[in-house]
Amino acid sequence: MQFLSRYFSRAGGVSENPGDTRYGDIHFYNEFIDLWKDGSYSTPRCASEYGVQSLPFGSTMRKHINASEWFYSSRQMANRQHHPGGLVTNLIMVFSHFPIPFQCSQKQGDARGVQNCEYVKTADFIDRFAYFSQAHQATTYKVQTEHYRRYRNLLAPSGEGNTMCALYWQLNDVWAAPTWSSIDIDLNWKMAHYEARRFMAPVIVVLYSVKDDIAVTVVNDLTSKIKKATLQVDMFAWTNGFQPIYTERKLIDAIDSLSAEAVDFNVLGEVSITRVEKVNDLTYSLTVNATSLSPYTWISVSKPFLGWFSDNAFTMTEPEKSVTLHLRKPVELTDKDFGVCNLRNCGVH
CATH class of the missing domain: 3.20.20.80 (Glycosidases)
Structure with a gap:
């Protein structure tokens, strides 16, 4: 007991x-x-x-x-x-x-x-x-x-x-x-x-609203402290592209292990895949480009496949991002087999 x-x-x-x-x-x-x-x-x-x-x-x-x-x-x-x-x-x-x-x-x-x-x-x-x-x-x-x-x-x-x-x-x-x-x-x-x-992820930064303010908590599930870290929060506007309209930085001496310290769619960026490279039979590398901020960016493959992307359903706050497709079984793909869209146009015919 x-x-x-x-x-x-x-x-x-x-x-x-x-x-x-x-x-x-x-x-x-x-x-x-x-x-x-x-x-x-x-x-x-x-x-x-x-x-x-x-x-x-x-x-x-x-x-x-x-x-x-x-x-x-x-x-x-x-x-x-x-x-x-x-x-x-x-x-x-x-x-x-x-x-x-x-x-x-x-x-x-x-x-x-x-x-x-x-x-x-x-x-x-x-x-x-x-x-x-x-x-x-x-x-x-x-x-x-x-x-x-x-x-x-x-x-x-x-x-x-x-x-x-x-x-x-x-x-x-x-x-x-x-x-x-x-x-x-x-x-x-x-x-x-x-x-x-x-x-x-073992270490995450959580942003949440408290009345009219934005609060930030850093969660550290590692078994060791995070020492002398810098927390940076960037605020973006849909109409201002990749340039933050406000940035706040805070120095953190240490975050203990296993702890937590306390839209108009027309302005969204257009996304495209500018490079597809076959690394080996089970791996493809591709580059995604965006003209401005791109929320819920989604990469798709037209052919059936068993596998996963290194990242997907992400928000692009920079003009370029590299992504890797990992396959369980070989599938022959070309650049025409890949597609990308975002909140602006996914599912629109």
């Missing part, structure tokens, strides 16, 4: 409220709040399950359903939506952050009205929506996981904090459908899986 908390012992081994954020383990699902806001989340001892849905891209779905059924409210898509109310809540969540299609905006007005728009029932809508849904899922997982990680050794006056686990639901799909996973049925990484490599 020496390993059990006093609270657990007093409760006789079975808590009356196992989801108490001060002592217990929570599952967090709420589709009616701003999931991109740090303050929306609870601060438990452990968050062992949380998530939000996204759609696989059409290149996956069209292998598993009739191509004619690849639209949002089709019979097959509705049958594959096993989350009650998910057809509606996914629309509301996504279009609370991303622009409502112009075909719907004048008639329906806000995100809640999109469900009544006839354009949602067309094939043109769903490719763009699949991209938006993956970007929404990736950002949600990032904000929520970083919230839990920054509280790993912080304790609020309420008794909440010291959060020691964060497990999003779920890793991989067992079929082709709208799900909470970050890897689809064909083993393609969704945006959230690339984002997970960043928000689960």
